[in-house]
Amino acid sequence: MKARExxxxxxxxxxxxxxxxxxxxxxxxxxxxxxxxxxxxRSHVQGCTTCEEFGGRFATAVQKLREVEEEVAPxxxxxxxxxxxxxx
Amino acid sequence: MSLSAAxxxxxxxxxxxxxxxxxxxxxxxxxxxxxxxxASVHRFAKALVxxxxxxxxxxxxxxxxxxxxAGTFRGEGSARGWLFTIxxxxxxxxxxxxxxxxxxxxxxxxxxxxxxxxxxxxxxxxTAQTREQVNLALQRLHAEDREILxxxxxxxxxGPETAEVLQLGLxxxxxxxxxxxxxxxxxxxxxxxxxxSA
Ligand SMILES: [Zn+2]
Numbered sequence: 325m326k327a328r329e330x331x332x333x334x335x336x337x338x339x340x341x342x343x344x345x346x347x348x349x350x351x352x353x354x355x356x357x358x359x360x361x362x363x364x365x366r367s368h369v370q371g372c373t374t375c376e377e378f379g380g381r382f383a384t385a386v387q388k389l390r391e392v393e394e395e396v397a398p399x400x401x402x403x404x405x406x407x408x409x410x411x412x
Numbered sequence: 413m414s415l416s417a418a419x420x421x422x423x424x425x426x427x428x429x430x431x432x433x434x435x436x437x438x439x440x441x442x443x444x445x446x447x448x449x450x451a452s453v454h455r456f457a458k459a460l461v462x463x464x465x466x467x468x469x470x471x472x473x474x475x476x477x478x479x480x481x482a483g484t485f486r487g488e489g490s491a492r493g494w495l496f497t498i499x500x501x502x503x504x505x506x507x508x509x510x511x512x513x514x515x516x517x518x519x520x521x522x523x524x525x526x527x528x529x530x531x532x533x534x535x536x537x538x539t540a541q542t543r544e545q546v547n548l549a550l551q552r553l554h555a556e557d558r559e560i561l562x563x564x565x566x567x568x569x570x571g572p573e574t575a576e577v578l579q580l581g582l583x584x585x586x587x588x589x590x591x592x593x594x595x596x597x598x599x600x601x602x603x604x605x606x607x608x609s610a
Binding site: 342343346347349350351354356374377378381382385386388389390392393394395396400401403404405407408410411412 | 439442443446447450451452454455468471472475476479519520523526527528529532543546547561565566568571586589590593594596597600
């Protein structure tokens with residue numbers, strides 16, 4: 325069977341369109357997909373550079389968020405504990 | 413509070429135990445609870461309001477309310493979720509939300525802005541991405557995007573907990589999270605298309 329002609333950025337690979345992969349990236353990362361769905365996305369990504377690259381950048385961006393640590397400035401802390409009438 | 417009573421509060425006391433003690437006036441427990449959660453609330457407060465000058469107020473109002481109403485925590489869900497709900501209420505009181513984020517853009521448009529199909533250099537998302545760049549990108553986003561990214565990705569709340577704090581259904585929360593992540597990635601790319609009008 326001849327592959328359907330689609331725009332370069334929206335290929336049909338492994339039975340999934342790139343747009344379908346795009347829509348599922350968060351569900352994929354958050355572990356919300358079934359094994360079969362995960363497998364289908366993996367197969368698509370193996371055959372599609374666009375989704376492989378973008379999926380990787382998307383995952384990295386989310387990972388960046390998870391890694392950022394929050395620091396509270398000492399004077400913010402001082403004001404907070406003073407406002408609450410607490411000592412540290 | 414006497415020194416011996418203060419020493420009773422174990423550093424690893426669960427939040428529910430601390431809140432119970434706080435509701436009976438235990439200041440050592442209050443200090444421990446505030447120390448444990450202040451960085452998380454501070455981060456969320458920064459996400460909630462645009463005006464940097466009131467972040468401290470949101471932080472203080474949140475803990476004042478939490479310590480005052482410690483007895484109302486019923487232990488359903490996490491104390492963090494409860495605290496974030498209080499923080500959100502405090503922030504909205506101090507700075508009413510500008511018009512809600514319009515969701516006119518389809519996913520493909522958001523994807524393209526985020527670099528979908530673009531030959532971005534590998535270095536763009538390399539390890540060189542500093543904390544400052546992440547924070548700058550977050551600042552360009554609408555508060556609705558920031559709050560969900562902070563709760564779900566930075567603070568690691570579960571999907572249902574995040575939905576509850578934001579008063580959204582689970583499906584609506586997931587849809588908003590995905591869009592917020594795409595807009596965050598776009599902001600990281602340096603595209604200025606934040607929805608906050610100046
Ligand atoms: Zn693809």
